[in-house]
Amino acid sequence: MAPPAQAHRSPSPSQPSGKGEVSDLKSQLRQLAGSRAPGIDDSKRELFKKVISYMTIGIDVSAVFGEMVMCSATSDIVLKKMCYLYVGNYAKVNPDLALLTINFLQRDCKDEDPMIRGLALRSLCSLRVANLVEYLVGPLGLGLKDNNSYVRTVAVIGVLKLYHISAPTCIDADFPPTLKHLMLNDPDPQVVANCLSALQEIWSLEASTSEEASREREALISKPVIYYLLNRIKEFSEWAQCLVLELVAKYVPLDSNEIFDIMNLLEDRLQHANGAVVLSTIKVFLHLTLSMTDVHQQVYERIKAPLLTLVSSGSPEQSYAVLSHLHILVMRAPFIFASDYKHFYCQYNEPSYVKKLKLEMLTAVANESNTYEIVTELCEYAANVDIPIARESIRAVGKIALQQYDVNAIVDRLLQFLEMEKDYVTAEALVLVKDLLRKYPQWSHDCIAVVGSISSQNVQEPKAKAALIWMLGEYSQDMQDAPYILESLTENWEEEPSAEVRLHLLTAVMKCFFKRPPETQKVLGAALAAGLADFHQDVHDRALFYHRLLQYNVSVAERVVNPPKQAVSVFADTQSSEIKDRIFDEFNSLSVVYQKPSYMFTDKDYRGPFEFSDELGNLSIAAESADNVVPAQGVEANDKDLLLSTSEKEEIRGATFNVSGYSAPLYDSSAASVQSELAIISSTSAGSAPSSSLAIDDLLGLGLSAAPAPEPASVPPSLKLNSKAILDPGTFQQKWRQLPISLSQVYLPFLTLILF
């Protein structure tokens, strides 16, 4: 363990800089080392305290190692503990000096006082110096056989520590079988629990190399072991109970009788005051009954009350941990929690992370009977002082509307939001109205009337502006002023910072042109001209594409730009059900909080892309500042999407490709909605595809060489049309291969989309 280095901040008066003090300490310790005067322990204590406090604030006090060891000959237990702590901290950087301590630690391991034996053994194993492991085996072996349970608990963990310092030594000394024996026979439950933790760790690490170890690991979840542990579960401490329950959750019972036996035995654990025990029990129940649908349902009903209690008791952090789990259950079975929606109402002074989860759950449990109340409650939050929460609430209202319950009332509310005249409320509501219209075109008349009265000057956020523009284009026949609003927007082309908005503006003008040609013709010319002169590559390309499309054949152009649209029936989930099941398997762990399976955040291979894309982000920014051509915001937005899409590979973000112009504005949380929409688009416009695709290949200037465009590495070069690729072909190939297959599968529809 490296000593905590002094952080990069100026030393404050209370934190001495170190040097002088350390040498002072050294000489004082030296004086005390040999002395046997009465009361010497008290002065030693003061000095030791100083040393430890320096160590804590990050001053390197390893220089007094020798003196500390010399002073350690004492019978004062507090002194000993301080000394052990110190030695444990610095032994690793001073392996030679650590040898000095072996002697007194070994002597203490044979002390008559079990406390001292335990302490010494723990410290001995905490030295973590590889060349000292030979001194560990003897005391550990004795410790495991000690007649005092405290020493045994320490020794068991000591074996695990030894394994981490030197696995072969631990295996050769035959410690794992000893632990197994202890686990199954020791009268002290803490010893049993520690054996279980140690064996789980050792055998799962060994399992990759040794068949025997993997057999042993399997044996841990065999019937005899599980039953043995379950029968003793009431003796265990709350933490050990969590450990055992976690193991039981992995056990596969033979028949339903066994399942019911286990559940009856564990039933009372749901009443335990420790939330972690309750959650572990719930995990066992859920996993045991997975194959029995009706019992599974009953389990949900049964665990509802304890979960809701846990949520309302304890600190916000604890309720957050519980809420995350409740969240995943609500998402799996919203109907079971539908009548409890009031529990998910937010309280005024709850932290926002709790509120956010509650909002999601409110959205999920909404059904015919409670939609009205829920939406009323959500509307209250829209006026919340906490702006992010207000935004989330409005989004929640929109999501409920998309779930099809009582849309009537909801559309009314959303339109009321538009009238609230708060920028962020208007912005969120606009995005939602746009999504609603895609699903319920029949509402267009009511919505358009209100949307038409919104001044485009009051809408600044790119997403909201894009939504507004999309509606202007899509419903230009119903909106009196549409061409004129588009005209004024086009006049301000230069001032518009967001490429997304400019892309939408282009498309909207095109749509409007086909619906109201005489009024729009002039605007269309202006927009195309502005687009062609645009610095942003995508805007430029799209303008060029429209331009040539119009030149090629106006009626084909109309079919491409204004095809008859079907209403979107379902906005697809962002997460695949496979991933959701993975997370459910890992119930009661971090996966649930992060809402992604553990391999995504613990496995090095999956964390890899993080660093990888970081470096890329720097690269592309460097490239951009070098030629300073591309509007910064666009590139940054792209970078962000890149980071997201590489870190969460399963969610492919449409925004990376900037193909959103054809469809309604995409926002990144609905990556999958892109896919479904793409499918629709590609099917509706399939007729025109063959005729135009070849021409467009040429026209876009993108040969098939640009095909791997979605690979993050290639985006910066693709902006510059591959003239100077950053990656050499070899590296590119390699990185390209690392992408999951799903990406390339999804990519195909994208390509087709780009191409017509």
Added chain:
Amino acid sequence: MPVAASAIYFLNLRGDVLINRLYRDDVGGNMVDAFRTHIMQTKELGTCPVRQIGGCSFFYMRISNVYIVIVVSSNANVACAFKFVVEAVALFKSYFGGAFDEDAIRNNFVLIYELLDEIMDFGYPQNLSPEILKLYITQEGVRSPFSSKPTDRPVPNATLQVTGAVGWRREGLVYKKNEVFLDIVESVNLLMSSKGSVLRCDVTGKILMKCFLSGMPDLKLGLNDKIGLEKESQLKSRPTKSGKTIELDDVTFHQCVNLTRFNSEKTVSFVPPDGEFELMKYRITEGVNLPFRVLPTIKELGRTRMEVNVKIKSVFGAKMFALGVVIKIPVPKQTAKTSFQVTSGRAKYNASIDCLVWKIRKFPGQTEPTMSAEVELISTMAEKKSWTRPPIQMEFQVPMFTASGLRVRFLKVWEKSGYNTVEWVRYITKAGSYEISWFQLLGLGKPCTTRLYQYAKQFDVTG
């Protein structure tokens, strides 16, 4: 694995390390720097108590002016980690005797290191029971209690081995006077509309117990909850006595309570730990007796004046009284001047929280004090945002009153020596989040919209 914590840090609000204890080597370098730069010094601090940086996850919790951070590198059990922190803090508090803050940590850091060594080994939680730990870690800690007299060394966990199940109680306790104190503490959470209709309401209660009993007593607690009473009348085959019974939505118990017996017989029986502990927690949503009703009205008088009237009605028994009643009525930021008339207590304007604060020290039952206030606002050009009226909040304590109606029917103590015990029971109801909203912001249907619209307009004009 439940929590294999790699390290635990105690930081003050500036980010200085007060205590650090590294349990494992699997987190590299100085994680505390990562925490400081990526969480503490950013706006992210309040957004989520669990964060991932690099390959490590950070769980953090603020307790008074200290952050406690647990670092893990694996897919750990979150609930367990937070519970561990909470329990550890409770343990430290029982050692320091009260407060847990930066000063207490600085003054006791050797003790904390000692405790951290005992309560967690190599990242696995060990024994956190103060009862047992106090046997061998003493605040004075002068000498090991064992070394002086090797003959009668009490082994840690000895009781556990002897009795099989009572890890939380030592044997051989002797008190001259055997006493038990029961405190039933309830907090009422409420959201009420301005018209007095209850939007949501629940009570979370806990029974705190202080035991000073000799030997190994067996206790049995009887409450007036429905299920327990029904079960009892079933067993004794005689009808339930008339009287109010209440329905508990859910109950959790201290580990000392025999849960099997609770499930089969619905009685709360236990061998209590010595001293103070939380026996049970419960939750009730139906049939809550609200101690107070609040009726606020607000009148806008032109652009810069408001009139606020609040009437509070105490609906508990006339012989009882509430203590420390505080009503916080939010007013707009640009409040300039206020004047009050109250029939009871004192009221003033607190600019730092933008609230009219009305305090009534002693509030008898069945009374209806009122407050009327006039508020003058500065008309500013800058403040263009309309005022999002936060709810009125209320604090109070009502002794000898339970919002749930829960009563202790009996507490029986058995001990083999057959001593007499004195039992004391107290009840108190406190405000949890007791909120009264000013008005339905977005009501149902059109009329409300127009009203809202008017409000927004009015404030725009003010601005």
